[in-house]
Amino acid sequence: MLGQLNSAELTNSAPIFAALGDRTRLQLVARLCGGEPLSITQLSAGSPVTRQAITKHLHVLAGVGLVHGFRQGREQLWELKHEQLEQARRYLDQISRQWDEALSRLQAVIEGETR
Amino acid sequence: MLGQLNSAELTNSAPIFAALGDRTRLQLVARLCGGEPLSITQLSAGSPVTRQAITKHLHVLAGVGLVHGFRQGREQLWELKHEQLEQARRYLDQISRQWDEALSRLQAVIEGETR
DNA sequence: AAAATGTGCAACTTTTTAGTTGCATTTCGG
DNA sequence: CCGAAATGCAACTAAAAAGTTGCACATTTT
Secondary structure, three states: OOOOOOHHHHHHHHHHHHHHOOHHHHHHHHHHOOOOOEEHHHHHOOOOOOHHHHHHHHHHHHHOOOEEEEEEOOEEEEEEOHHHHHHHHHHHHHHHHHHHHHHHHHHHHHHHHHO | OOOOOOHHHHHHHHHHHHHHOOHHHHHHHHHHOOOOOEEHHHHHOOOOOOHHHHHHHHHHHHHOOOEEEEEEOOEEEEEEOHHHHHHHHHHHHHHHHHHHHHHHHHHHHHHHHHO
């Protein structure tokens, strides 16, 4: 039987969701998914918080593997890493699927009872 | 053109991810997606934290519409609400899709340059 | 009615997180 | 070489989050 939620995936997924669970960070991810690597200064432009705050957020995202930073000359560029995002998506898919299956089973039980 | 990430979805999605971004809460969601409503005591059983802590977590999940609680006799039962989970999943889908499109465009540019 | 079960509410402690300011360091352009 | 631009690092503040304890209240069960 597929679709069982094991403890390992749960432990791995929670920090990813936590990283995405901040408005500022989700905004960073949204901008970086444009594809082109952006510098900290670029990412800070138009933000209500300071450059240092943005830097911290980027490190949080990097900590769970959602983004990746590299140096180019005097600026630090950041880009999205697709893999971890996929893991989070897969996890939600699993929960959704399991939920749907559960509803089907309940439906079957109800139909059996009322028949 | 579809797939653009607007600010509203971003603002709505962040709190949902934040709610999922806690090990204990993600565990609750995982258990509730079994389909059958469970009481606080049942959900607390086997957890390292107290019943009151579990209650707080359930209210956090309810705050973003991920779960729904109702009273039955002396016990309070909780069940999963599918809709918000779907919204989170859709949001990750959007980011993934936009990312894939961005990669395609970059690929096209590179091929154009090296030709 | 009395004991047991299941919750709710409130105050309090401890940790984590978001954000700031200030200053040092590195790199680019003229 | 010098000033401007882009970051990095560290200390500190403030607010939010996670968890606890203690006790009151409602509903069963015997």
